[in-house]
Amino acid sequence: MNARTVYLDHAATTPMASTAIEAMTAELALVGNASSLHASGRRARRVLEESRERIAAALGSRPGEVVFTSGGTEADNLALKGAYWARRGQDPARTRILASTVEHHAVLDPLHWLESTEGAHVELIPCDETGLVDLAAMKDAIERDPGSVAVISVMWANNEVGTLQPIPDIAELAAAHGIPVHTDAVQAVGAVPVDFATSGVDALSLTGHKLGGPVGAGALVVRRELELTALVHGGGQERDVRSGTHATAAIVGFAAAVELAVKEQEAYATRVGALRDQLVAQVLAVVPDSHLNGPPLEPLGRHRLPNNAQIAFPGCEGDSLLMLLDAAGVECSTGAACSAGVPQASHVLLAMGQSDEQARSSLRFSLGHTTTTEDVDRLVAAIGPAVERGRAAGLQR
Template identity: 75%
Template sequence: MTEPGTVYLDHAATTPMLPVAVEVMTAHLQGVGNASSLHASGRRARRVVEESRETIARAIGCRPGEVVFTSGGTEADNLALKGIYWSRHDADPRRRRILSTAVEHHAVLDPLAWLAEHEAAEVELLPVDERGRLRVDALRESIERDPGSVALISVMWANNEVGTLQPVTEVVELAAAYEIPVHTDAVQAVGAVPVDFAASGVDALTLTGHKLGGPYGVGALVVRRELDVTPLGHGGGQERDVRSGTLDTPGIAGFAAAVEAAVKAQPEHAERMQALRDDLVRRILEVVPGSHVHGPQLDRAATDRLPGNAHIGFPGCEGDSLLMLLDARGIECSTGSACSAGVPQPSHVLLAMGCDAEQARHSLRFSFGHTSTAADVDAVVEAIVPVVERARAARR
């Protein structure tokens, strides 16, 4: 729960747990048993894990054996990128290239940088258009230049900053012609838009609990059984010998309950989030001169953008200043930029979309979730004008 009186609009960073997930996880915290043990307590824990695996599989359209539990999205992305690259490269040393986009989350970009530095991988970050959408023509050209050298492709399902939905279907169609595996980070997508693993045709998919109403510290890599993945760590051989380690039975149970609930409620949830988001954007653009939307515009947002994402630029301001001024009023949101030694850095996503450095620092992301209300929108609209005026005055 957030503090009383706080307007929490940072659900893309993390969202409060759903009551059903809290209830299920709490019940299992009182139990005991290692899911790898053979005695009765261990078998009970194993049953919880496997039933949770089946629940997640039904919700996202995969086989239960394809769900590999991890500590969250970052570990799942690392396992996919490194594990698939190592397996593919070992099978054919020509496969050195990894194709991805310039707007990926750092949970993808940083492992790719590590593979380039330490494993001689050739990483190509493909361009996006002004909406933040992968240029499919660039992907096609890159593949066709030397398809036999491509180890894998990784393209996120939905962007965490500006909410752009990526052309996953087109990516899979291009890759399938050359039998290149495709990984997608779907952390922001599951529960927000329809996600079906089997129907999508991807080979590996990342999701995590705390983005959809589940607990922190638990997630999964959904990966086809036929695809070899070299493990990152070694130990007890759990999770198909791909991810060793004692399984977090209560966390997995809460995670599964959240996935099931979020996917079941997705159509109604998306409609409500989109209505709140559209109202916020419309009203801010009306009262703040020069403000503008980054990413897909509202007339395309129903199909091109996450329903709960509003990414708005405020020229003449620093995003960090806006964030702190709103925080002082009890309104919590985020910027897309990073901060290094106290100096705001421009968002790599906005830079890739064609913004200059100043434009890439003047934005705020408001992201809605299951606890969001119309009163939250009213509070932001009431506060935004004096906050922007103060932020602009500070730069004069």
Template identity: 70%
Template sequence: MTQPDPAPTVYLDHAATTPMVPAAVEAMTAHLREVGNPSSLHASGRRARRVVEESRETIAQALDCRPGEVVFTSGGTESDNLAVKGIYWSRREEDPRRTRVLTTAIEHHAVLDPVRWLGEAAGADVELLPVDDRARLDLDALRASVERDPDSVALISVMWANNEVGTLQPVEEVVAIAGEHGIPVHTDAVQAVGHVPVGFATCGVDALTLTGHKVGGPYGVGALVVRKELALRPLVHGGGQERDIRSGTLDTPAIAGFAAAVELAVKHQPEYAGRVGALRDDLVRRVIEVVPDAHLHGAPLDPRELRRLPGNAHLGFPGCEGDSLLMLLDARGIECSTGSACSAGVPQPSHVLLAMGCDPDQARHSLRFTLGHTTTQADIDAVVEAIGPVVERARAARR
């Protein structure tokens, strides 16, 4: 007997990873069968090097930077570690007074964890700057912290867009404050590239992180865009590739796919933001109609004002555990995420929501729906149809 086809999965976790776009698949597979180490001097090596350098130029054009400022890495986590540790080590070596690292309390763990490691292992004085109830950096607190002793600040790291609630940060204002004292600024723009306008030269940061699998490219490849004038100590030593900042044989096929995805995402960003933002607004409006006490976390829904990522809908459901909601939706073929972490099987409240002023219970009752280039109106309809019964079951489980 023929089994019916399974229902299609409704995938709304694009902030975790988004499907590869055909252009990236084609660019990557075109080079998988080719031999050639980009560091080799023979013809095969030179062909591979040409692919790498053309990809570097493509990414530079998309991000408004110089090709020589694009340093290829294995992804966002490595790029964040390279920026945070590399800048700190270099700045402190130049002046031992530079021990302070300023960042926000809502950063991704790819920034928070290396910053904390610097505090534990390298003598850094770490300051986590506060945010408001919409997860926007308190600029007055930043200015006060810098001006208290600017000569002691090694670097400032502020993400472009928050990965949980989607709030955009005032990166250019941060750069202006830091620039008064010659302090370098790093931004994790992993969630922002292709979703909102991102320009390296325009915004004035000194280092910027991006990764392939968030923009429709392959896993395991990313970049740190870093000003050539900025001294940066490497994490990895070896063959001296990538300006001696990041040694290791370059993954030519992955870099080609990465560049194709970045180019496409940036080219189509305005129309993408408009389409996905409209779907996101529809999702939020209709979910709150079905579950009246549901509420949105983060900045208001107005993509024109560029306060929030267009594809992010982070919703709280009082009386529920986020993990229960997630699994009940997953059983219906709807995939999303929670902002909370899990330790030894026990849900932990989201550090982002706690920093926004939520209590621990509020910080556990949320779901993050993130839309992307494959999201359709049918996906939104499926969530709206399922959310009422799912919330009822999740609440009943807590009684």
């Protein structure tokens, strides 16, 4: 990353923590397949299981509940497809899957695939204008026919607008009917308190590169009692639900990052939350008709991730504004999909009741452990001219 570049896209991926780099680098110099029986293999297995124990301790789970994956997307797919196939196999009537309208595509796309090819009936539960799932609608959907629900999936924290969902409440509703709940906690771990045991969920996805670990290492924390059908078959690693040779070095870096992120979560949230509040206040002052999407900036950690600020700039196309800021050395995100080079409105903002035009006018600024006051100042200095140019370009079209 160029030293002159201001990086405000930590929700996409954040720089690796030095402790994770050191742990991973040391392991890369060693040899050993954790499934081999000789000394090198046993050493790798010991390091692998120590990493599993460190992650479990940080997340409030048992070591045997940590299933290593290549990242959050694979973990989401394993949870949803694996639980759906297993539950439907036990009872063919269990074909319904409930999820929120604001899920990440790593959840929505496998659900749509299950619906189109595997006979699933997917019901997306609506949210309010802040992105908060409608608990009453979820309760109604469950109680309409609880015996037909295979699994429920609601993300812990939204990747676009930062909304924190009432996961324990959803888990309690589901538990009354014996329905397993999965949560995509990719954005939450290290940013807000996350405890698997007390949350009430049955499966939780996380990934390394969102919290200071390497790309390519993640995990599905899943209760031993929840049966999953494997996606990948082979050597029978990871409780026989995720075969394949372990990426030991990446897992070691992942474990170091999880441990550090959870240990420093409170201090991180306080420091980054204050920078986020400064960013929002100053950007809204420079562009007075801009506004914050998602939950308001209430007391830290109540309803919103501390590192998230998604701001709408009326009269601007988000993708054009992104490129203008990029040219000024400030990197951020629209948080929306782009298909074949054609920008599309965010499904999250549309689900929150915004128009297509409103949904395409927003940028997401996500802060991280390397963000400084100077980074915020650089954005504030660049945003006014960028919005001016963006609006002028829009008028010329």
